[in-house]
Amino acid sequence: MTQSGSGHGTTVRDAVFQVLRHHGMTTIFGNPGSTELPLFSELPEGFRYVTGLQESVVVAMADGHALASGAPAFANLHSAAGVGHAMGSIYSAFRNRAPVVITAGQQSRPLLSADPFLYAEAATELPQPYVKWAIEPARAEDVPAAIARAIHIACLPPAGPVFVSIPLDDWARPCAPPVLRAVTGRAQPEAGALAGVADQLEAAADPVLVVGAGVDADGAWEAVVGLAEHYQAPVWVAPLSSRCSFPESHPLFAGFLPANEADISRRLAGHDLILTLGAPVFTYHYEMPGPIPPEGAELVQIVSDPRQAASAVCGRSLVGDLDLSLRALRAAAGAARAPRSVPLRRPEPPKPGRGISSAMALAALQRLRPASGIVVEEAPSSRDDVHDHLPIDRAGGFFATASGGLGYALPAAVGVALSDPGQTVLAVLGDGSSMYAIQGLWSAVEHRADVLFVVLNNGGYAALKGFAGNKEVVGCDIGHLSLAALAEGQGCPAWQVSEPDALEPVLGKAFAAGGGPRLVEVMIDRG
Structure with a gap:
């Protein structure tokens, strides 16, 4: 001291x-x-x-x-x-x-x-x-x-x-x-417990990995890729994960688990070992009962958050640093398994239309953005399109809120940019989400945060309408907003685009105008 x-x-x-x-x-x-x-x-x-x-x-x-x-x-x-x-x-x-x-x-x-x-x-x-x-x-x-x-x-x-x-x-x-003084700490689970998990992996005929935000938070990206490749195990993202913990263009990437028991059970059926890493078991958003784990499967969870271990409703939980734990499992592994012949997931490209869909906008962003860039996301009604058309392939490359509350991503993107990542931060936002923290644009301008804000304006709280099905929901239409005008009023350069032919030219211009904040409001065709 x-x-x-x-x-x-x-x-x-x-x-x-x-x-x-x-x-x-x-x-x-x-x-x-x-x-x-x-x-x-x-x-x-x-x-x-x-x-x-x-x-x-x-x-x-x-x-x-x-x-x-x-x-x-x-x-x-x-x-x-x-x-x-x-x-x-x-x-x-x-x-x-x-x-x-x-x-x-x-x-x-x-x-x-x-x-x-x-x-x-x-x-x-x-x-x-x-x-x-x-x-x-x-x-x-x-x-x-x-x-x-x-x-x-x-x-x-x-x-x-x-x-x-x-x-x-x-x-x-x-x-x-x-x-x-300094205080640091990275605890590894007890060696005997890890050895038991290593034995289960070796004995499993068809293991599967489920990764959550804790993998990225613990710096375990490379370790989880190495473990998956060794066992040729499909990798799913845990429901509603707020960070990316596995490269989404990887042949072993299987997709994103939905937030209900029935669909999780169906997607993980047939595997005899489910290894859940850095995630709860599991996060649910709506009730659809199903067997967790699916019949014939054992479940093991490794997390560094004791609360997530304590709240798991089934399986066996180990508490410790993900990077240390996964490297120990990899070191104990036997012979590597034969590679799979085809990628596990290949999303369909967006269909053309008279107006701009969120899928079209996200596919355009993927073509234009730097491959190693950082994405901060809060576009709930477009989250499936984000998953399909904006794959994340780097550690620390994606941030969203784990709370489900709106108003996080716009100012968080400013904070990410001020950490000096060396390139433009891409913030993908909904119009409703943006309005919870629209004052954050002022801070972005004041401190020259290098952020491209892309607002997918669908005129309301479309995610909530989707939950309601065919029922009429009041209070969800907010269509008389101009996010571009609100941005310009705070000194942030902004463009609004509604025609498909103009989408890529406008986004390309916005990407090229680096060095400070700028906003593109993409008017989504509600038809």
């Missing part, structure tokens, strides 16, 4: 910035408020403040930045009202396993006994249960240590958001210099 500074003249603010710099957390995502003013006034050299115009946007930007960079992100919110605005994004960060350190202002300590204006009467309770840890330090001088502890807790698996409430008058108080 080392200490920074002599202790003479060190304030809480000084010490906090030393802690943040030590962990490489030099970007602060925030929405300025009076109770946080001492933090962001006159930032130290090397720090930047990324403004969001609403607190939910702030946390979503930090979430995307953390996931894309693989490092913790720092977000600063206003007291109770600001944290309340951000709760949807805090929930998404919790489900996404995003290591976001969230701080919020609190009124000065001498005022707290009198219920002052703009204070949080139950500061640590408000973000619960969707943070891993929450604290309002008992003393001002405890704030730097609390933030250091929060960083460690946020990063240790399973990663997730944490919360620290800081009274306004704490920042200027004197304190000891911070203790700067």
Whole structure:
């Protein structure tokens, strides 16, 4: 352990910035408020403040930045009202396993006994249960240590958001210099348990892999590809996975499991061993009963999230780092199995039409986008078309929300771009999704985030209409919106396209206009 500074003249603010710099957390995502003013006034050299115009946007930007960079992100919110605005994004960060350190202002300590204006009467309770840890330090001088502890807790698996409430008058108080240290941890399941799974794989006549977001989060992309190729095992994506964990153009890629028991059972039928990696068993969205696992199959789950292991309704679960676990299984494997002769999945190309379909738009994006680019997606009614026509073939190449809540992807794409991936980030959005966080375009412009926002405008909440079947659903038509006009009003260059012949030229022009944000609104033919 080392200490920074002599202790003479060190304030809480000084010490906090030393802690943040030590962990490489030099970007602060925030929405300025009076109770946080001492933090962001006159930032130290090397720090930047990324403004969001609403607190939910702030946390979503930090979430995307953390996931894309693989490092913790720092977000600063206003007291109770600001944290309340951000709760949807805090929930998404919790489900996404995003290591976001969230701080919020609190009124000065001498005022707290009198219920002052703009204070949080139950500061640590408000973000619960969707943070891993929450604290309002008992003393001002405890704030730097609390933030250091929060960083460690946020990063240790399973990663997730944490919360620290800081009274306004704490920042200027004197304190000891911070203790700067590192905490890392990657736990591997017990060797005997892994050996048992290795024996099951060797004995299985037709194993199948089901991969979830935990594979990508644990850096296990290459390990899962190697294991699948060795056993020639088909690979399915777990229902509603928020990250890509296997190359979707690979011959062994089988597709995406639907979010109900009956269809999962049908797709996995015939396999004698189901190895579920980095995913729950299973995530369901609607009720269609079926046998899980299917008859004749054993199920083994390996996850680094103990909650997912505890909530599995069947099979055997091992808790540990996916990369370490899969490499151990690969090392214990016997002779490789003969390759399969044909790819397992070949989606049909989109059919031409008089108007633009979402399938046509996504196929055009696939032809034009960089092969190694990053996609951030929130287009619920077009998710099947995203799966079919926008395959992801790289680790860390896809981010969506694991929570199901809207308003994540637009600001998250800004956070991803500000992590400096070296190329344009592609955000694929629905019109309804975009409106939950449209203020994020201002942040993209202000900070020159290299994002191409493509909004598939189908005039409403089409995914909800699909669930309703033939029934009339009220409140789902929002067709009198112009996302291009809203973008231009925030200083973001924008185009609107409705004719199939103009689709690729407009998208090509937008891709070429790199270096900052731009938006293409694709008017989807509702016929």
